[in-house]
Amino acid sequence: MSDALRLGIVGCGSIADPIAKLTRLTRGMRVTAYCDVNLECANRLATKYGGGAVFGNFIEMLEKEALDAIYLAVPHHLHYTMICEALEKGLPTLTEKPITRTLAEGIAVANISEEKGIPVGVNYQYRYDRGCYALAQHVWNGTLGRIFYARINLAWHREDAYFKHSAWHKSIAQAGGGTLITQASHLIDVVLWALGATPKFVYGQTAKNRFKDVEVEDTALGTITLEDGCMVQIASSMAATPEQAVTIELYGEKGTAIYSDKPRPYLRLIGVNAQRVAPPLVGVHALHRSIKGFRNWLLKDEPYLTPARASLPALAVVEAFYRSAESGMREWVETDY
Numbered sequence: 001m002s003d004a005l006r007l008g009i010v011g012c013g014s015i016a017d018p019i020a021k022l023t024r025l026t027r028g029m030r031v032t033a034y035c036d037v038n039l040e041c042a043n044r045l046a047t048k049y050g051g052g053a054v055f056g057n058f059i060e061m062l063e064k065e066a067l068d069a070i071y072l073a074v075p076h077h078l079h080y081t082m083i084c085e086a087l088e089k090g091l092p093t094l095t096e097k098p099i100t101r102t103l104a105e106g107i108a109v110a111n112i113s114e115e116k117g118i119p120v121g122v123n124y125q126y127r128y129d130r131g132c133y134a135l136a137q138h139v140w141n142g143t144l145g146r147i148f149y150a151r152i153n154l155a156w157h158r159e160d161a162y163f164k165h166s167a168w169h170k171s172i173a174q175a176g177g178g179t180l181i182t183q184a185s186h187l188i189d190v191v192l193w194a195l196g197a198t199p200k201f202v203y204g205q206t207a208k209n210r211f212k213d214v215e216v217e218d219t220a221l222g223t224i225t226l227e228d229g230c231m232v233q234i235a236s237s238m239a240a241t242p243e244q245a246v247t248i249e250l251y252g253e254k255g256t257a258i259y260s261d262k263p264r265p266y267l268r269l270i271g272v273n274a275q276r277v278a279p280p281l282v283g284v285h286a287l288h289r290s291i292k293g294f295r296n297w298l299l300k301d302e303p304y305l306t307p308a309r310a311s312l313p314a315l316a317v318v319e320a321f322y323r324s325a326e327s328g329m330r331e332w333v334e335t336d337y
Helices: 016-024 039-048 058-064 076-088 103-116 130-140 161-165 179-195 286-300 308-327
Strands: 005-010 029-035 053-055 069-072 093-095 120-122 147-155 199-207 219-226 231-237 247-252 256-260 266-270
Touching (some): 005 016, 005 286, 016 286, 039 053, 053 058, 058 076, 130 179, 130 266, 179 247
Parallel strands (some): 005 069, 069 093, 093 120
């Protein structure tokens, strides 16, 4: 591997643009190839950020381009196959969440990654968010004492264009679900990471309140119960008007912590005092720190905050949540991962 990580971006849609931009701000990384089935998208991104090889076929890019790693931003149902193909070529991969559309596929990816010794990271960048990282640290340091319960609220707003421009978002077979797996899984991941306890069972409900002609939910509400008895309430929506700040609330025996992402990410402690906690890397945004973390994982062997297996608890909860929404019953969370 060269000193400057040669990165291939696969999937040149909306999230790929800030990735390409932030990579230009990251020493030791450069994007040298862009791949998308829509060549116009790949060409546009390559032109905007200084050029690079352009491909319309992923396998062709793997065979022809000298790369050190892959960044994957494609529909969820393509993650498993593409990650496995990258691993066959010996290429570390940073994929957008979820790791795969199903837990079974995610477990398989984690196993292959570990057996081959080739890193696979999942871009749950909220772990690198200034407030979320501090939230986790204060739990681990005992600042709040035992956590009794938590609340997650994600009240986002999406217009019809969200599904029109990326039609795969509306398909269960391609996306795996709606607001829960695509958006709230970020916050579920943070809370499970911070609390550390294994999720036990889930009761969840979903609805299509705003978008009636899609297969996936735009609203999801439910509760996770962890093995230590802590309960986590989840409310996630892409139908809120107007869009509100993302919040996480933790209520403990010593005090309370409230995270919000607006106007800028911050954490407020109530009832307790503690030293300020900084994220592990410097960066202009959590996404930037996540990219730098992935770079350091490959070039310096420094641990990345969300390797493949660490992303599985959130996916297991999401799957159990959807089963519960369908059955109307409490559903146990798979823990054999």
